[in-house]
Amino acid sequence: MGLRSINLPGIGTKYELETEKNDLIAIFFLKSGNIQMYTLPHDTPQPSVVEFSPGEARRLGTILSGAIMEADRESVEIAFSALSDLRISVHTFVFGKKMAGKSLEDLQVRAKTGVTIIAVSRGDKNVINPPPSFVFQAGDAVVAIGETDQLKKFEREILVG
Amino acid sequence: MEGIVLALFVCLILALITKRLSLPSIPFYILAGLLLGQSGLQLVASDAVSQFLTQLGLLFLLFFLGLEIKPDRIWHNQSAILQSGLIDLQINGLIGFLAAYALGFTLFDSIIVAAAFFISSTAMAVTSLIENKKLLMRESETIVWLMIFEDIVLIIFLAFIGTTTEHPLIILAKILVVLGAIIAITHYGKRYIISVLKRDDELPVLLTFSAVLGIAALAVSIGIPESFMVIAFGTILGTIDPIAFELHSRPFKDVFLVVFFVFFGISVDIFAGGVSILAIIAVSLLAIGSKLLSGIAIGKVIHKSSSSGVEIWSNTIGRGEFSIAIAALYGSAVVSGTIAAMVIVTSIVGAFVAKYSQNLQGAMRKMKKGPPAPALPQVPAPAEEA
Numbered sequence: 389m390g391l392r393s394i395n396l397p398g399i400g401t402k403y404e405l406e407t408e409k410n411d412l413i414a415i416f417f418l419k420s421g422n423i424q425m426y427t428l429p430h431d432t433p434q435p436s437v438v439e440f441s442p443g444e445a446r447r448l449g450t451i452l453s454g455a456i457m458e459a460d461r462e463s464v465e466i467a468f469s470a471l472s473d474l475r476i477s478v479h480t481f482v483f484g485k486k487m488a489g490k491s492l493e494d495l496q497v498r499a500k501t502g503v504t505i506i507a508v509s510r511g512d513k514n515v516i517n518p519p520p521s522f523v524f525q526a527g528d529a530v531v532a533i534g535e536t537d538q539l540k541k542f543e544r545e546i547l548v549g
Numbered sequence: 550m551e552g553i554v555l556a557l558f559v560c561l562i563l564a565l566i567t568k569r570l571s572l573p574s575i576p577f578y579i580l581a582g583l584l585l586g587q588s589g590l591q592l593v594a595s596d597a598v599s600q601f602l603t604q605l606g607l608l609f610l611l612f613f614l615g616l617e618i619k620p621d622r623i624w625h626n627q628s629a630i631l632q633s634g635l636i637d638l639q640i641n642g643l644i645g646f647l648a649a650y651a652l653g654f655t656l657f658d659s660i661i662v663a664a665a666f667f668i669s670s671t672a673m674a675v676t677s678l679i680e681n682k683k684l685l686m687r688e689s690e691t692i693v694w695l696m697i698f699e700d701i702v703l704i705i706f707l708a709f710i711g712t713t714t715e716h717p718l719i720i721l722a723k724i725l726v727v728l729g730a731i732i733a734i735t736h737y738g739k740r741y742i743i744s745v746l747k748r749d750d751e752l753p754v755l756l757t758f759s760a761v762l763g764i765a766a767l768a769v770s771i772g773i774p775e776s777f778m779v780i781a782f783g784t785i786l787g788t789i790d791p792i793a794f795e796l797h798s799r800p801f802k803d804v805f806l807v808v809f810f811v812f813f814g815i816s817v818d819i820f821a822g823g824v825s826i827l828a829i830i831a832v833s834l835l836a837i838g839s840k841l842l843s844g845i846a847i848g849k850v851i852h853k854s855s856s857s858g859v860e861i862w863s864n865t866i867g868r869g870e871f872s873i874a875i876a877a878l879y880g881s882a883v884v885s886g887t888i889a890a891m892v893i894v895t896s897i898v899g900a901f902v903a904k905y906s907q908n909l910q911g912a913m914r915k916m917k918k919g920p921p922a923p924a925l926p927q928v929p930a931p932a933e934e935a
Contacts, residue, residue, distance in 0.1 A: 395619075396690065397622070397693060398617055398675040398693065399678065402684070412685070414684070416684050424682065426684065437682040439682075
C-alpha cells in the first residue's frame with residue numbers, strides 16, 4: 389500500500405493510494421473547495437470519477453473511517469474518529485416485570501457496570517437523562533450507552549441476575 | 550463610463566453562457582471587445598478610467614501568478630519541469646519567431662509574437678484538467694509543471710524585455726536591491742503581516758490591494774519593469790500566507806481581468822496595416838500545430854508515448870491571459886491584433902480538443918494499426934501426426 393501526496397500548483401493537493409492489487413485511488417482537494425475522487429482498477433484503462441462538496445466528502449470519510457462498524461438489532465457502535473480509538477456502543481433494552489418499581493438509584497447501574505442510561509421511552513413519552521429517582525415500569529424501553537463489555541455486564545448483572 | 554458599464558454587462562452575459570457551455574471565457578471577452586470597439590461597432594472606446602482598471606487587472610493577474618510560484622516545490626520537481634519545459638520553449642519559441650519574422654514582422658515584434666506564441670494559458674489548462682476530469686492522467690502533472698516552467702520563462706522575459714535605454718546590468722542591480730529590501734521587510738515583519746491578515750475587518754484586503762499597487766508604483770518610479778516586480782512580490786508574499794493573499798486579491802483579479810480582456814479587444818484594430826489577414830490566420834494555425842509538435846515530443850520523452858503527447862497538446866493549445874498580457878505591455882498595433890486572433894482561435898480550438906481528446910487518441914491508435922493484414926491460406930495439419 390503506497391500513499392503519495394503532492395501539491396499541484398493551481399489545482400490543489402493530490403493524494404494517491406495504490407492497493408495491493410495495484411488498483412489506484414486518487415483524491416484531489418481542489419482549490420475551489422470541492423473534492424474529486426478517481427478510482428482506476430488495474431485492469432481498466434479509464435478511471436471513474438466523482439466530485440464531492442466538502443460536506444459530502446466528510447460524510448464519506450466518516451463511513452470509510454469505520455465510524456459505523458455494525459448496525460445490530462437496536463445496537464450501534466460508533467467510533468469518534470477525531471478521538472483516536474474511542475469506541476462507544478449504544479443499545480436499547482426493554483425492561484420486564486423484574487425491574488418494575490425500582491429506581492435508577494436502586495439499581496446502581498453505573499456503579500456496578502459503568503453503563504449510563506441516557507433515555508427512557510414509555511408509551512408516547514421520552515425521558516432524556518432520567519434522574520436517579522426515576523422509577524422504572526415494565527415495558528420501558530431504555531437506551532444505554534457504554535463500552536461493549538460494559539453493556540454485556542449490564543445485561544448479565546442487572547437485567548438477568 | 551457608460552462604455553465600461555456596457556462592456557461589463559456584455560461580459561457578464563458571456564460569462565454565464567460560457568460557464569454553462571464549459572467553454573473558456575477569455576476569448577469571448579476579447580471577441581466582445583473586438584465587436585464593441587475599434588474593429589467593430591465602435592460603441593466603446595478606452596478612456597482614463599478603463600485604462601486604470603485594465604492596468605489593475607494586469608497587475609493582479611501577475612501578482613496571482615507570483616503567489617502560485619513556490620520555489621521550494623519547483624526545486625523538488627526540477628527535472629520534470631526542465632525536461633518538458635525546454636522542449637516546449639525550443640519548439641514553440643523558435644517556430645513562433647521564425648513564422649512572425651518570415652511574415653514580415655520586425656525583429657522586436659517577432660520576439661513579442663514568439664513569446665505570446667510560446668506561453669499557454671495556465672487558467673485554461675488547469676480548468677480543462679479539472680472540468681474534463683483528467684487529474685488522474687499521468688500527463689496532468691506534466692502539464693502542470695509545464696505551466697510552471699512557462700511562468701518562470703515569462704518572469705525572466707518580463708524582467709529584461711522592456712524597451713529601456715539603461716544598461717541591463719544596472720536594471721539587474723536595481724531589481725536585486727528592491728528584491729532584497731522586500732525579502733528583508735517580509736522576513737522581519739512576518740508576524741505583524743500575519744496578524745493583519747488574520748483580522749476580520751477590511752485591513753487584510755486593504756493591505757493586499759495597496760501593497761500590490763505600491764510595489765508597481767515603486768517599480769515605475771525607479772525604472773524597473775513593474776510587471777516583473779509584481780510577480781516577484783507575489784512569490785515573496787507567497788512564502789508568508791499564500792492562501793490569505795490569494796483570498797484577498799482574487800476579487801480584484803477576477804473583475805479587473807475581465808475589464809482588461811474586453812478593453813484589450815476594444816483597443817485592438819485587427820485590420821491595422823502592415824500584415825495581412827492571411828498572416829494572422831497563418832500564425833493562429835501554426836500556433837495550433839506548433840503545440841502539437843512540442844506536445845508529442847514531450848509525450849515521447851516523458852511518457853514514451855505519442856498519444857500522451859496528444860493529450861498534453863489538447864490541454865495546452867490554448868493561449869490566453871499571459872499572451873494578452875505580453876501584447877498589452879509590449880505589442881505594437883499589428884502585434885496585438887495577431888496575438889488577439891491567435892488567443893481566440895487557439896483557446897476555442899483547445900476547449901473542444903481537450904473535451905474530446907480521448908476520441909482523438911482512440912482514432913490515432915486505429916490509424917496506427919492500419920488495414921488488417923490479409924489472412925494467410927489455411928494449411929491442413931500434417932496427417933502423419935500421431
